Amino acid sequence: MGTSSSDTLKSVPLADFHRRQGAKMVPFAGYEMPVQYPAGIIEEHKHTREKAGLFDVSHMGQAWLHGDGAAQALETVIPGDVQALDHAQGRYTMITNDDGGIIDDLIVTNWTDKIFIVVNASRKDVDLPLIAAAASGKAELELVEDRALLALQGPAAAAVMAPLAPGCDTMSFMSAAEIEINGVMCHVTRSGYTGEDGYEISIPVSNVEEIAETLCAHPDVMPIGLGARDTLRLEAGLCLYGNDLDETTSPIEAGLIWTISKRRRAEGGFPGSERILREIAEGPSRKRVGIAPEGRAPAREGTAIHTPGGNAVGTLTSGGFGPSVGGLVAMGYVPTELASAGSQVELAIRKNMVPASVVKMPVQPHRFYRG
Amino acid sequence: MSTLYSKDHEWVDIDGDIGTVGITNHAQEQLGELVYVEVPEVGATLDQGDEACVVESVKAASEVYAPCSGEIVEVNEDLADAPTTVNEHAEGDGWLFKIKISDMSELDEFMDEAAYKAHLKDLEE
Numbered sequence: 001m002g003t004s005s006s007d008t009l010k011s012v013p014l015a016d017f018h019r020r021q022g023a024k025m026v027p028f029a030g031y032e033m034p035v036q037y038p039a040g041i042i043e044e045h046k047h048t049r050e051k052a053g054l055f056d057v058s059h060m061g062q063a064w065l066h067g068d069g070a071a072q073a074l075e076t077v078i079p080g081d082v083q084a085l086d087h088a089q090g091r092y093t094m095i096t097n098d099d100g101g102i103i104d105d106l107i108v109t110n111w112t113d114k115i116f117i118v119v120n121a122s123r124k125d126v127d128l129p130l131i132a133a134a135a136s137g138k139a140e141l142e143l144v145e146d147r148a149l150l151a152l153q154g155p156a157a158a159a160v161m162a163p164l165a166p167g168c169d170t171m172s173f174m175s176a177a178e179i180e181i182n183g184v185m186c187h188v189t190r191s192g193y194t195g196e197d198g199y200e201i202s203i204p205v206s207n208v209e210e211i212a213e214t215l216c217a218h219p220d221v222m223p224i225g226l227g228a229r230d231t232l233r234l235e236a237g238l239c240l241y242g243n244d245l246d247e248t249t250s251p252i253e254a255g256l257i258w259t260i261s262k263r264r265r266a267e268g269g270f271p272g273s274e275r276i277l278r279e280i281a282e283g284p285s286r287k288r289v290g291i292a293p294e295g296r297a298p299a300r301e302g303t304a305i306h307t308p309g310g311n312a313v314g315t316l317t318s319g320g321f322g323p324s325v326g327g328l329v330a331m332g333y334v335p336t337e338l339a340s341a342g343s344q345v346e347l348a349i350r351k352n353m354v355p356a357s358v359v360k361m362p363v364q365p366h367r368f369y370r371g
Numbered sequence: 372m373s374t375l376y377s378k379d380h381e382w383v384d385i386d387g388d389i390g391t392v393g394i395t396n397h398a399q400e401q402l403g404e405l406v407y408v409e410v411p412e413v414g415a416t417l418d419q420g421d422e423a424c425v426v427e428s429v430k431a432a433s434e435v436y437a438p439c440s441g442e443i444v445e446v447n448e449d450l451a452d453a454p455t456t457v458n459e460h461a462e463g464d465g466w467l468f469k470i471k472i473s474d475m476s477e478l479d480e481f482m483d484e485a486a487y488k489a490h491l492k493d494l495e496e
Contacts, residue, residue: 041429042404227430296407296451298427321406321429350425 012058013148013205017212021223028226029121031059036225044228045323048194049364052154053224054215061124062144062202065115065131069138074108074115077134079251079270081261085110088176090189093259094251095127100272100279101247102254103127105239109176109189116176116187118149118200120241147187148208153198153232155367156220161199164214168199173368181211193229195236195366234329235322237290237361243301244288244317244331252279253333254288255361287339290361291316291330293347293354299330304348308355313338316347325363334358375438375478376487382462383438383478390470390478392438394426397491399461403428405454410446410468417441417470419477424467426457435467439477445469 009032012018018025023034034056036044047053065074071082080093090109094102104123109116119127132141152160161168165179171190179188184207192198203211215221230240239245245254250272257280264270265280293299298320305314319330330347338345343358375383380398384391399405407427417423417437424435446468450456457465472478482490 035430036403040404231429296454297409297425298407298432300432321427323429 010059012056013208014056014058014212017209018056018223021216023223023225026226029059031121033059034223034225035227037223039222041225041227041231042323044222044224045231047222048154048224048228048232049196049324050154051220051222052152052156052160052198052218053194053228054212054221055151055153055224055229056148056212057151057200057229058148058208059121060149061117061119061121061128062147062149063117063119063128063131064142064144065117065135065139066113066142067135067139068113070113070115070135071110073135073138074131075264075269077130077271078108079260079264079273079276080108081264082108082110082115084261084263087112090116090174090176090191091259092174094245094256095130096251096270096272096276097247098271099247100250100275102241102245102249102251103130103247105241105245107189107191111176116202122242144202146205147202148205149200149202150208150212150215151192151194151198151200152215152221153192153194153196153224154220155197157196157198158369160215160218160221170371171199171369172371182207182214184211186211190369193236193238194232195238195362195364195368196232197367197369231320231323234318234320234331235324235362235364236366237331237363239288240318249288249333250276250279250284252276253284253286283336285336286314286333287336288317288331288333289339290359290363291319291332291334291345291347291356292359292363293319293328293330293349293356295354296328297349297352297354298328299347299349299354299356303330303332305332305334305356306346306348306353307338308344308346310346312348313345322363329363330356331361374484375481376484376490377438377481378490379436381435381438383481384466385472385478388472388475389444390439390441390472391466392423392435392468392470393466394435394457394461395487396461399458399465402426402433402458403430405457408450408454408457408467410448410450411443413443413446415443417443426454437470438481439470439472439474441470441473443468444471
């Protein structure tokens with residue numbers, strides 16, 4: 001065997017487990033990750049919505065921000081209301097830049113004297129130093145490098161977790177708990193990236209294989225790769241940083257105004273607040289919308305969006321086939337005038353101009369746990 | 372009738388001057404479950420190596436190239452509603468198009484079944 005590009009890729013703790021399960025491993029954000037297992041993307045996707053799928057997301061960045069000043073420190077780089085979080089409560093938010101664009105989207109969870117942070121793998125080397133710098137003198141950032149991160153998602157997830165982690169099944173959506181699984185203390189949040197009920201579980205590296213095996217031994221659980229993770233989140237209308245969100249898109253353009261509370265809109269104090277508050281007041285010039293192409297040819301990221309018979313006015317940022325909806329799913333940015341459901345556009349797919357409509361997202365209704 | 376194979380995992384069944392073209396079982400396994408197949412237009416004239424078809428899986432679109440120059444005389448219209456036929460019967464019912472071969476010698480570099488199987492073995496190493 002000669003040298004290969006995988007020499008330079010990082011490995012997740014469950015890499016051997018994935019290979020034993022027959023995973024096809026591919027490079028992703030500098031890691032070798034399972035894109036699919038022998039079942040294939042479509043079956044893995046459907047299984048997650050019918051029963052429960054186990055995802056390895058250990059490539060993502062995990063960190064603690066320690067100190068009573070942690071929430072305030074975060075708010076200097078995040079427009080979300082971190083200070084309003086109850087103990088053991090999390091929320092989805094983003095780090096913004098001075099132009100009002102998005103540096104990353106992330107989940108922050110309040111533990112009173114510290115805050116748990118999960119960021120995207122592709123951005124952790126940008127996010128974590130930025131947070132550390134913002135917190136300097138107010139709070140201390142601790143990178144979590146001895147824990148894996150798994151996500152168990154699907155309508156059967158609560159029933160799978162209940163006997164292993166008593167009390168899990170009654171956790172409210174976006175709440176967190178320190179719970180023992182197989183005698184191992186794990187940090188669990190009731191959250192996910194599929195639109196289904198489920199949990200994200202931070203597990204010591206030395207115990208993750210045994211816990212993954214335990215979960216996969218349950219007849220309702222299958223391991224799921226990044227391929228299906230992407231089709232699931234796309235149907236659920238959830239953004240992928242680098243595609244639907246980037247340093248030029250504001251939270252308002254992205255349809256994420258709901259992440260900025262009244263207090264933060266009134267007080268500002270986050271990067272890019274000038275543009276963001278102006279867009280809240282006057283409306284943004286473009287908006288992220290769902291787009292449904294006619295026909296069967298998938299319309300993927302990068303596809304130009306035209307007015308019917310006219311010029312290009314926007315671009316798809318995500319797109320493909322949705323196994324649960326049984327059809328094509330896409331999202332992109334269009335001028336605000338075109339952003340209402342029912343607006344007609346055309347997509348430039350190879351040599352064809354394919355008619356498409358703007359549609360409401362998500363195309364697959366969310367089924368988060370509501371008690 | 373004889374079947375020839377290309378290095379790019381396409382097969383051509385030759386009957387007189389008509390070649391029936393598809394992708395091999397190995398190719399469909401690599402692609403995964405197909406969600407869309409776009410066949411060429413009947414009557415189109417292609418040169419060897421021109422893009423003839425697009426086959427799309429969940430993750431990506433792949434081109435299938437004309438194995439030889441010629442005119443497209445028939446296409447598999449069933450694939451529009453059932454792209455997975457290519458996965459299930461890549462070397463049979465999953466045929467993509469039929470081409471009237473204008474220059475047989477273009478197929479000289481193609482392999483017979485035994486040579487293609489050996490080629491697949493080489494790729495595994």
